[in-house]
Amino acid sequence: MSYINETINNITSLNRYSKRLIAIITDLGLCAICIWLAFILRLEDLNLLKYYNTTSPTLLSVILALPVFWLCGLYRTIFRFTGLSIVFTVSICTFVYGLLFFSVIVVYNIEGVPRSIGVIQPMLLFFTIMSSRLLVKYFLTGHYRVLDKSLKKEKVLIYGAGDAGRQLALVLENNLELNVVGFLDDNSQLHKQLLLGKTIFSPLKLNNLINSKDVSLVLLALPSIGRNRRNQIIEELKKFKIKVKTLPSVQDILTDKITISDIKDLNIEDLLNRDQIAPNHKLLYKDIESNTVLVTGAGGSIGSELCRQIIKLKPNKLLLLELNEFALYKIYEELIALNKNLRIIPLINNVQDEKNLNKIFETFSVDTVYHAAAYKHVPLVEENICEGVKNNVFGTLAIAKVSIKQKVSNLVLISSDKAVRPTNIMGASKRLAELCMQGLHDSNKNIFTKFSIVRFGNVLESSGSVIPKFKEQIKKGGPVTLTHPDVTRYFMTIIEAAQLVIQAGSMGKDCEVFVLDMGESVKIKDLIYRMITLSGLEVKNDKNSDGDIEIKITGLRPGEKLYEELLIGNNPQKTSHKKIQKIQDPIIPFEKLEKELNHLMNLIDKNSANEVKIKLDELLNLYNSNSKIVDHIYNEINNLKYKEKKFLLNENQNKIVN
Numbered sequence: 001m002s003y004i005n006e007t008i009n010n011i012t013s014l015n016r017y018s019k020r021l022i023a024i025i026t027d028l029g030l031c032a033i034c035i036w037l038a039f040i041l042r043l044e045d046l047n048l049l050k051y052y053n054t055t056s057p058t059l060l061s062v063i064l065a066l067p068v069f070w071l072c073g074l075y076r077t078i079f080r081f082t083g084l085s086i087v088f089t090v091s092i093c094t095f096v097y098g099l100l101f102f103s104v105i106v107v108y109n110i111e112g113v114p115r116s117i118g119v120i121q122p123m124l125l126f127f128t129i130m131s132s133r134l135l136v137k138y139f140l141t142g143h144y145r146v147l148d149k150s151l152k153k154e155k156v157l158i159y160g161a162g163d164a165g166r167q168l169a170l171v172l173e174n175n176l177e178l179n180v181v182g183f184l185d186d187n188s189q190l191h192k193q194l195l196l197g198k199t200i201f202s203p204l205k206l207n208n209l210i211n212s213k214d215v216s217l218v219l220l221a222l223p224s225i226g227r228n229r230r231n232q233i234i235e236e237l238k239k240f241k242i243k244v245k246t247l248p249s250v251q252d253i254l255t256d257k258i259t260i261s262d263i264k265d266l267n268i269e270d271l272l273n274r275d276q277i278a279p280n281h282k283l284l285y286k287d288i289e290s291n292t293v294l295v296t297g298a299g300g301s302i303g304s305e306l307c308r309q310i311i312k313l314k315p316n317k318l319l320l321l322e323l324n325e326f327a328l329y330k331i332y333e334e335l336i337a338l339n340k341n342l343r344i345i346p347l348i349n350n351v352q353d354e355k356n357l358n359k360i361f362e363t364f365s366v367d368t369v370y371h372a373a374a375y376k377h378v379p380l381v382e383e384n385i386c387e388g389v390k391n392n393v394f395g396t397l398a399i400a401k402v403s404i405k406q407k408v409s410n411l412v413l414i415s416s417d418k419a420v421r422p423t424n425i426m427g428a429s430k431r432l433a434e435l436c437m438q439g440l441h442d443s444n445k446n447i448f449t450k451f452s453i454v455r456f457g458n459v460l461e462s463s464g465s466v467i468p469k470f471k472e473q474i475k476k477g478g479p480v481t482l483t484h485p486d487v488t489r490y491f492m493t494i495i496e497a498a499q500l501v502i503q504a505g506s507m508g509k510d511c512e513v514f515v516l517d518m519g520e521s522v523k524i525k526d527l528i529y530r531m532i533t534l535s536g537l538e539v540k541n542d543k544n545s546d547g548d549i550e551i552k553i554t555g556l557r558p559g560e561k562l563y564e565e566l567l568i569g570n571n572p573q574k575t576s577h578k579k580i581q582k583i584q585d586p587i588i589p590f591e592k593l594e595k596e597l598n599h600l601m602n603l604i605d606k607n608s609a610n611e612v613k614i615k616l617d618e619l620l621n622l623y624n625s626n627s628k629i630v631d632h633i634y635n636e637i638n639n640l641k642y643k644e645k646k647f648l649l650n651e652n653q654n655k656i657v658n
Helices: 002-012 018-044 046-051 055-071 085-110 116-142 143-147 165-172 204-215 226-235 250-254 281-286 303-311 325-338 356-364 378-383 383-404 425-443 467-475 494-507 524-533 591-604 607-621 632-657
Strands: 155-159 178-184 198-201 215-220 244-246 292-296 317-322 343-348 367-372 412-414 451-457 480-482 512-516 549-553 579-582
Touching: 002 226, 018 116, 055 116, 055 215, 055 343, 085 116, 085 317, 143 480, 155 451, 155 607, 165 178, 165 425, 178 204, 178 215, 178 549, 198 204, 198 292, 204 215, 204 226, 244 292, 244 494, 244 579, 281 494, 303 317, 303 325, 303 607, 317 356, 356 383, 367 383, 367 494, 378 383, 378 425, 383 425, 383 591, 383 607, 425 451, 425 591, 425 607, 451 494, 451 607, 480 524, 480 579, 494 512, 494 549, 524 549, 591 607, 607 632
Parallel strands: 155 178, 155 215, 178 198, 215 244, 292 317, 292 367, 317 343, 367 412, 412 451, 451 512, 480 549
Antiparallel strands: 512 579
């Protein structure tokens, strides 16, 4: 078997001209062989061959076959990827060849050549050429490996007998790991019908099919159905111990993000209890089309998706502001590949550097700013208090001041649901950043710049999201770590988040806070259960000791909340977008706030993490920390001071004793 593999690898590594030459030589050899076989069938006696002329028809066959096969496209076909189309191609080629071959033999009446050879040889040639192509396909696609008993194909059912399901089955035809054994479809009129030679079954018979056909995987080929119906199907499939994977959505296919042949693990997006929010295209274009747009934190999860959305909306220029060199390089390379006609400018800069920000805004005449640069990972900010507050608060303050000075048309701050009644430093810093924006706007009566604040929940698949972590833990066999059995979160897709930011910025007038109607919050424990069961596995617990994946409760992390909120008050107002609301939260006059901010900066410069936390508590009435200080620098300094104090105390005691 290894020798065959090596030979096939050597053949497939040849250039296309070498492969084509091999095919031509093979076909010409088959022409000669078929002449000989035609005479044997016609004469039924090998001894009579010496009395007949086989040379002339052989030369004629070779001379006719090569140009006919070439012109009919037989040598442009890639054998290993051909389907039923190869039958049509070979049929046309041999039919044209047969007509010419028969005509020459009949018209010229070649001596020693029976006329019936003109019919028998083309028929033999059709079957031999067809057989050679199928044999090549069999070996090059690796189907010969089925003889190896150590290899076992996974049995698959495709849910959906429409166009997507049919295309998926065709794609999997040559797959060495998956074997499609049938289709499932809700349409009762299709049941027991055949599609591509496979039976279409009712989903109600899935349990019997799993047992009788040893099915272990269901592929969802339902790219056009709504979220509610998809969730119903997923709930039904959860009853069985099978894996579930899905085709991309129609939107993903149309936007060229992925092709219809891509099969992926069931995305957590498929488990949301709501449809994704459709954007208002008028709002999307309003502040971007023909404008110079700047995105801070352009290399981050939200910032990079913002950039991907912005380049579709025909800006004049796009400025990428980022401190992380590699993240900036990565998004810049991606964007210039997506839109070669747009001027995209990568800028390495710290958002706290107000002087350099002024230079950038003035040089490029910035019209619209999306401020996405922030430290957002709750535990890390909790462990680095001073730097987290400095970046999130004073970075925002610098951007806001420069935007006002340079008369930027629109500034949009990306905030978080953790800013509502914060229990951690990250949330408190984002709420204080909101207050800075609101205070500055309120103190400038003739302000040219429109401010907007956008507040949303957890973004699926963003950096620091728990979803990729859960997937990896399930893949490794567990355990899946959960901080608390009752913890809940709001979720949205990263595209929804980016589009919300852009649309909210278009609606901003008086520094309102915009929030997305994100449906019901999701219980993380339920989410983990669904992810495990849809991977074809079972949860291991007290009720099921034979399960596959254990859920391990680790306890809430410092600053973590059980429940997240989006509103401080209860007065949300409607906007022109039915899924976006606006709120007007209490503000602090900037004259008062500025003094407190100066004091806060002095504390940060001294790295007084405890005092910084106290100051945040004074400034934010709703801030209620639920953890001790875990800042590394602060605790290390205190430990050193404690050791030094203890050492001096021991020294003094020794002196007294002596």
